[in-house]
Amino acid sequence: MVGAVSRSRYAQIVAELRGVTGQQTQGQFTIGDRALEIEPIRPCSSRATGATRPAAQSLARLAEDLGLPVTTIQQARWTASRWPADRRRKTESFTVHRVLAGIDDERERFAAIDELPDGKTRWTVDDATQRLGTQGKTPAAQQGTTTVITPRPGA
Template sequence: MVEETRKVGAVSGSRYEEIVAELQGEVEQRTRGQFMVGDRALEVEPLSPPGGSAAESAGPQQSLAQLAQDIGLPLPAVQQARWTASRWPVDQRRRAESFAVHWVLAGIEDDEERFGAIDDLPEGKTHWMLDDAKCRAGCETQ
């Protein structure tokens, strides 16, 4: 039997790969959960169309505040999840990318650009890093 000599920190290379796979699953689960919060918040309070009624009147704020309280999350987290979910239809979401990356890329106004951007990984990367997403979204809006 060949002994593994590669180490990452205090663990063997193979154990490190197990840890990464386990944590990738947790990130995917967390992302699904955050999108679920956003989807349900949209169900409770759909976003007003652009140029429609006054953006976010007291009514939506009260119902979202109640929802946030009832599920034990801060109102800003529910609002962020709601907005992000509104920008990413279910079929455009990427399981391997974090909710934070979806949130940042949601800042790209054009739907086609936004949906294409998440699949256009930075060169040499296997998934989006938050700083790369910020640069991409910032570059798109300047």
């Protein structure tokens, strides 16, 4: 048993949700790609010359028109800028791509996503975070254990 379901049902759920995760990843990259189309990432020097209006204005408008937080648009745009379509790995989540996008060197970044952590068949967010040299953010990664929280009787 895994939680309240059999192992075979759990495997079915994981397969289904991997498909959903793939759709979400594609959707987030599409948002990022379109935000890049609207506001390409320019060198800092172009802002000083007055060649462009602030990207924040058009990205805020896009966020408002989509009903999304502007930070979602900004993160998707930045992540898409760091991962050209031919370098994106369909088996990895957008969040893993976003974390690994923090690797400055392009060659190292593109190689990193193909170099799975030892014994793993896919990246986890914690593995990607650790690859950047920082501690993972889930409680299990921080503590080395998982705590089960159960409801109090009568709660």
